[in-house]
Amino acid sequence: MKNTLKNVFHSPRFVVGFTIFMVILLTVLIYPYFVTRDPLLGLGKGFLEPGTYVSVYDTNTAGTYRVELPEANMNRMESSVPMEDRVTIIEFLTAKGVDVSHLTTANGDVPELVSLWQENYDEADVKKSKYPGFTTQAKRKALARMDARLSGDSATAKMTVTVGDGDDAATTTVNDTDYVKVNEVANSITLPLGTDNFGRDTLTELVKATGISLLIGLIAGTVATLLGLIVGLLAGYVGGILDDILMFIANLFTVIPGFVLLILIYYSVGQAARGVTTCALVIGFTSWVWTARSVRSQVISLRNRDHVNLSKLSGHSLPRIVVTDILPYIASYVVMAFILQVSSGILAEAQLSLLGLGPKTTDVPTLGLMMNWAKLFGAYTSSNAWWAYFPVILVIALISFSLNLMNTGLDQVFNPTLRD
């Protein structure tokens, strides 16, 4: 046993898979101690992009510091000169014959573009010279408006803010060199993965959902492996008519689509009971078949071995023969089947929830439910909110990747012919 474990942990594939899995598991376990907020708490309305959100209201009451960033003006310009203005500037300068071939509409070129504009633009000159493309009055007026906008931006800005209302109102002036310290502002929140359609913090929700989905996989995997093991042992070892009947049932489970059974079981337990545990049990109940088949075929090859026959002759009971003479030979296989069942249980939940057949719950998220919400609320298409579904897909892929890696690692340890 100790030796086997040592071998297992010497397999690089297993170790990599195990590490990824443990990182995910530990995150799920530790994260709630740092973020104690309810993972399903709505923080806003609809999708918010990832980033740090600082309360505008509270920045006015926080202490201000004087900071003079050399590139402050440039940054301001970059975020305030719209793309169409940049295009118009380039068009105008080209029409006037200024060499702008080294400039683009990229952020870095904006300051030079603006200064070239201010050097070259003159309203009267435009009217007189009739540059190609800018001959109509409407175009000229558009240029004049843009000029007014741009000159407003480049001046040293001051802003007046009114705090309070009515008679108590007091105005403060905000200079462009006034800064607040983010952690001194009373209210700010960092949302590394933004919020989902309900305004929930996606990262916190994702961690919780990963935990629930792992639990679903664990329950489904345990049920499927136990059922498969029992059926396979009975069918393989006892054989005869029992074998025929059990394999007949297994065949029925293969040919009747699993989700039809799932829907039925869901409805028969009632909507209220269609929670996470039920969902997990049902997935396990519909996916034991291939474990049963493989266990059966292995047991068939074992049951006529000499040591089994010897046990039979010694008058040992059936449970004892199974436990001492058969199980040890298929143990490694059962462990690998269990790992695969866990991974396919997680996938099954995700797939079913995506079709709206998953757990009906508003208390906890699952990875599948998050995908379902993202689909229902247009995260793929209209909102283009990648943070609401891409991390979910990635987590599902990482979980099954790590479990599959562990499995191939184990396979190489237990089947020496597969070793590299």
Next chain:
Amino acid sequence: MTKGLKKYLKKKVFWFIITFIAAVILNFILPRLMPGDPVNAIVGKNVSAGASAEQVQQQVEFYKHQFGLDKNIFGQFLDFVKNAANGTFGVSYSQYPRTVSDIIGAGIWWTIALQLPAILVGWILGNLLGAVAAYKRGIWDKVFMPLSLFFSAVPAFGAAVILMVIFAVNLKIAPVNGAYDPGMIPAFNAKFIGSVIAHYQLPFWSIVLISIGGQAVGMRSMSIYELNADYVKYARFLGIKDGKIVRYVFRNAMLPQVTGLAMSIGSMVGGALVAETIFSYPGLGMAMYTAITQSDYPVISATTLIITVMVLLAAFLLDIIYAFIDPRVKAAQFD
């Protein structure tokens, strides 16, 4: 034909027929256990607000008679078998008076045209990659195998969604959903075919990409297993050319892969559910999904019956073919 083989085939045919009958019965019963009265739903949709209780009752009776729901469960089952035998599968509840065969006929060609080429292409590419990785080894194997393991771990809907977001929503070089431009009327002209091909790409590649990874991983480990087998060493001692040995090795390694191919073709309709619902592709998977959400029993029964028959046939044919081509199966089954 040997006596053992005859006995084996007889047994297989016997269990095939028993399973088939049980599956037909289950396919009939299971959807009918679902709650929700379809007749009430239709009547509720069709009856005007001011209708009297008597009129509503009349409507209910009319539809119950139309669907044969006024008969007892055995009568309904006989109807079901009769309708299945003559190929109409009865009338759809949710799209009355359309027949189920009409709904299925409209969907099945889209599903076959999408799934069959995708499964085949994914299978061929995956097996080629896996075989090359097993034979060449080295850097090719080291980089490629973890990658295909990772890709095989990406769930089918994940791949579909990512492809859709990249190519349809952001790059806008492919349509978001459907099988053809909704403004077009299906016709055999260049414009319509062009639209069908454009809509075909994303669902097709999403299925291919997913199957490549899994097939490659399976093929690689089977090939390595075979390459280390005793007969290969013996053949090398005998001085048989490498090319010839490799042909034998891959032919043996292919056997389990052929099983996988047959089973995925058999379960094509069920496998179509995910890709078809994400891309709203009007195939059988989509028809089944709508039927489930509207508790349209005849459609659910018919689609699950198609799945059942296809899977059963695939498994049966595999059993028969294996008995002839694989001596190992022959030996194991006849004891």
